[in-house]
Amino acid sequence: MSFKSPLEGIDEQFEMIQILNEDGEIVNEDAVPDLSDDDLVELMRRMVYTRVLDQRSIALNRQGRLGFYAPTAGQEASQLGTHFALEKEDFLLPAYRDVPQLIWHGLPLYQAFLFSRGHYHGNQMPEDVNALSPQIIIGAQITQAAGVALGLKRRGKKNVAITYTGDGGASQGDFYEGMNFAGAYQAPAIFVVQNNQFAISVPVEKQSAAKTIAQKAAAVGVPGYLVDGMDVLAVYQVTKEARERAINGEGPTLIETMTYRYGPHTMAGDDPTRYRTEDMDDQWEKRDPLVRFRKYLESKDLWSEEKENEVIEAAKEEIKAAIKKADSQDKQKVTDLISLMHEELPYNLQEQMEEYKEKESK
């Protein structure tokens, strides 16, 4: 005899959740989130602002006024929809592309620019911002999120740890370990995989034989959801429900958001025309999260071109001011870097501190 494959029927269990279709129409009435008109407008404002931020960041990077930058255009619904479901006290563990969530969680814009340039002050989260700075080691944030979530649980807080990675990141050992730990401890964690179809040049099909990343949650015994990552309402609602379960002691959730980055992987010389077709770009542009949410809000008389232009102008002004503030930040000295290493400096750093103090005083 031959046994039935456990994979049979698995794809149907991870069907993509959508609330708003590409034309901005509600396709899943029962799932529409309970958001006020003000909330809906605020969500749109944040998405537009973040699109402008991406465009300006790319321009500023090209002018040499920013350093490391990982474009975000296309992922606004995925990034901001998940973030909008959080509370201020929730703990954020972003990956390198997740600067927008940090900004909306409270990191001042000029500090985000300092992070890009490579200045330690960019990473000094304000006291009321519960977040780590963007993680460069793909997967490290996942095991750390399990620890943060376990900590929140042990402290009896009604809060969650949320962390992000990409489709490539789901191939890392730490991705599996982090989710497995959180599952074993039933810790309040939300793991978001933003499947933007490519890990630099490698398409998601080459990462795994699994048809979805969401189903990887089954390996560790936690619920996994596949969501239309270009649909901000669906992303918000699925995250909101994951948060509810987490703070009610029901453990972690994996959320895969199906999304796309319109730009290159980073601004460090990646050229997407080498691995992406125009056809593919066109297809995903039709699914633009801003276009469909704009249509939805316009149909409810909540949004207009005028409002959008106000947001765009305000964003540009704030970005200009933030860059100026970043420019005025004191240059880093070796003595600063030494002083950040330990609470009490060991002898070697004490010696080097003296050495560099003298150099810097010349």
Add this chain to the structure above:
Amino acid sequence: MAQMTMIQAITDALRTELKNDENVLVFGEDVGQNGGVFRATEGLQEEFGEERVFDTPLAESGIIGTAVGLSTQGFRPVPEIQFFGFVYEAMDAVSGQAARMRYRSGGRWHAPMTIRSPFGGGVHTPELHADSLEGLMAQQPGLKVVIPSNPYDAKGLLISSIRDNDPVIFLEHMKLYRSFREEVPEEEFTVDLGKAKVKREGKDITFIAYGAMVHSALKAAEELEKENIDAEVIDLRTVSPIDIETIIESVKKTNRAVVIQEAQKQAGIAASVVSEIQERAILHLEAPVLRVAAPDTVYPFSQAEEVWLPNYEDIVEKAKQSINF
């Protein structure tokens, strides 16, 4: 005072800190109900509960990553890596993450964790249990690396490590766990990190050792005494940062030094001790600073440990080389 083995002194230090600070959490593979594979955490879960002392899934990177996360919530994690040969699984979490936490966040976050782990040869363990990998850790800015050689130091250094607000790697030599007992105060006390100890005063040559090699160095010193060679033996106790002052003071007195480690010659930390001595005391040297270390091969198959591991005879030989230079 009580007579304790090193393992009992370690358990005692853990108990002391679990009692003193409710933020201290002890976790790892089999450290809970089982009390650890070496009984280092024996009875702690029973005394302090599963919230404070708990088992983890079998995944070293997950263990240390979890510890990093817990530290953001004000906890003081004391995770265990069952054998230090398994640290490769967690190298990013240790060196790429925990060690850099304070610096990368500009001081906003820090990782007050102590990673305990057994290592060391002479007890015929299977592959990748006994390897001396302290050299890897010592090269990572942001970490302190502590290696006690006796029960008294083990307790005092472990309490200091746990109280330190930055990450400490606390390496426990398996051969020393139960090899002898000594008087250890039952009350709490600390031994400063970064401070060596002169275990035997001498005037002819300085031996700088750590871990199990401290005992080999002391035995070598006894042998040399028969030939009227008076060796001073320094136990580093902390191998990163090293206690330069104590080393240089001794070398200036004896004018000769041998640095002794169990690790391979290309590994360990002996080379950096030699460099420090030549930078700071070259005009006081009557002979080159020599090293006793293992051959630069992979750690031996267990039956070959005896011929491979450095021992007191190797130290005697190097000492004579130095004296007769």
